[in-house]
Amino acid sequence: MPLAEIDIDALGEIVNIGVGRAAASLSDLLGERIELQVPSMRMMTKADAKCDGPSGMSILQEFKGQVSGNALLVFPSESAKTLAKMLAGYDDSEDVQSLELSGILSEVGNIVLNGVLGSLGNVLGCPLEYRVPDFFVDETLASLLSRDANGDLATSEVLVADTNFHVLSRQIKGTVLIAFKLGTMENLCEHLLRLGTN
Amino acid sequence: MPESLPDYDYLLDLLPVGAMIIDANLKIVNWNRTLTDWTDIRRQDAVGHSLGKLFPNVAEQRYCQRLQDLFDHGLPVSFSAALHKYFLPIKPRHGLEGHMIQQTEARLLASHRNLALITIQDFSMQYRQLAQLKTERAELLRARDELxxxxxxxxxxxxxxxxxxxxxxxxxxxxxxxxxxxxxxxxxxxxxxxxxxxxxxxxxxxxxxxxxxxxxxxxxxxxxxxxTEVDRQPVDLNEVVCNVLDALELRLQETQTQVILDPLPIVLGDKGQLTQLYQNMIANALKFSTNSSPQIHINVEHATSGIVLGVKDNGIGIDPAYAEQIFKPFARLPSKHHVEGTGIGLSICKKVVNRHGGEIWVESPAEGGAHFRFTLDTPVRQIVPLMSQADDIPNFISASI
The missing domain is CATH 1.10.287 (Helix Hairpins)
Structure with missing residues (x-):
């Protein structure tokens, strides 16, 4: 069931609130002011995702409940390294090693996706179950979006939110993607409708 | 321990990581053997105490706020070793300095949403190795720059x-x-x-x-x-040697030197420089020939590492003590025979061979004479049989096919 434009706007609000909370958590963690912005948002189908190549570096968090699916934070490889270096306090000449990279990005992904999914859970008004985030390098978007501990996840639509990280006067681009499991979009639409009427 | 909570002691003790269960007030509900080993705090001494009291750093906003979110929204939490270094300030094992570097994760128990399992992995060794690697890498980079x-x-x-x-x-x-x-x-x-x-x-x-x-x-x-730069072109060494022998024909005939010529390969190299190389080596062999039946063998051998080319004579030979000195410019060895020359020919040979990525050396065969051998670090196209060139070979040359 495709989302109406008004639903997408509502989802955008949810994502923005979540990203705002994530920015506050990241700032607390690092003792630096970090801003997160979502300049644009759109829906795409799983078929669109299949056209994409390797996704760079990704953090995946599965969620289950009235609405189920996979949430992803994706960075181009160079952006991921730059962000990790900045967060670790390295200067440009220092290299961030894969052990550090996976740890830092997993935690950043955990904070950002927790923000967004927590915001979504609040709107749904019922608790969701979440898995601990996993870190991936160069997996295709299609494979990540359909990844499921219990087999292939049949997804319908994917929410794509471009996300800008402003850290120490630099801007790092990433993307938050949420793939909704087939059959749970209806629940989401109902909740969004209720949200609209309230 | 909450009444309905199963006895996790045995299971938690099996885990090769530090593991504890806490409630929403951050009170410790279970504490595994690994944590006891790391902290010297026994299970019975930890259970019932506030984690924040035992380890005051956990009460910091960056930890307690996210742990609170875990209980409020069920959102799992990951504290990376790279950003936090440690969750619990524990002395590391294996005699390491500082604090144990830890990767920590916290999630709600599926059966008890008011309880959370915290697992702590010891990353100290990995991070120590990483630090060593970084130091070594920095030293290597510095050495590379200096070089x-x-x-x-x-x-x-x-x-x-x-x-x-x-x-x-x-x-x-x-x-x-x-x-x-x-x-x-x-x-x-x-x-x-x-x-x-x-x-x-x-x-x-x-x-x-x-x-x-x-x-x-x-x-x-x-x-x-x-x-001059080495102009690498396919060079037929048979042609090179025949040209050199042609140029030295008069001297070869005067001295009645017999030349034995093996089929030589086509190599990628600088024709002019390779001609100079053979010219100097053959002229050198002629110069030091005192035998009544002088003989020069221009040969090629197939070693496991590639081909080895050479010029072998039955002249006065070279004392092995001077085997390296002879390739230095102006090196003239003590000899009872008066020989014309400036002593620079073999140093040119060495320069040419080195510029082709090879090595040159001299051996003293048991039967006497000198055997100059050299390699060229260049692809060998093929060995060309001399049959096809038989008409071009002067009659004092014996071609070995």
């Missing part, structure tokens, strides 16, 4: 030296020619007025300038071998 700088300076100095020796030897030729010419003119015009002693002085001047001219010519050749 690059030194190499650039050396290349530049070498180029300048080559230029200098080329220019110097080139410019010395003209005044030398004048000295020779005018000395000869003096000798000619005053021949009837000079005493035999004076004529002998003039002859010595001419002879000295001739030797000096030979020296300068060789110096120019030596400098030239380093100045």
């Amino acid at each position: 690059q700088n030194t190499n650039e300076i050396l290349v530049q100095r070498n180029r300048e030296l080559d230029e200098f020796s080329y220019v110097a030897s080139h410019d010395l030729q003209e005044p030398l020619r004048k000295i020779t010419t005018f000395a000869q003119l003096v000798a000619k015009e005053l021949s009837d007025q000079m005493t035999p002693k004076q004529q002998s002085y003039i002859a010595q001047v001419v002879s000295g300038t001739r030797r000096m001219r030979n020296l300068i010519t060789d110096l120019l050749a030596f400098a030239g071998a380093g100045r």
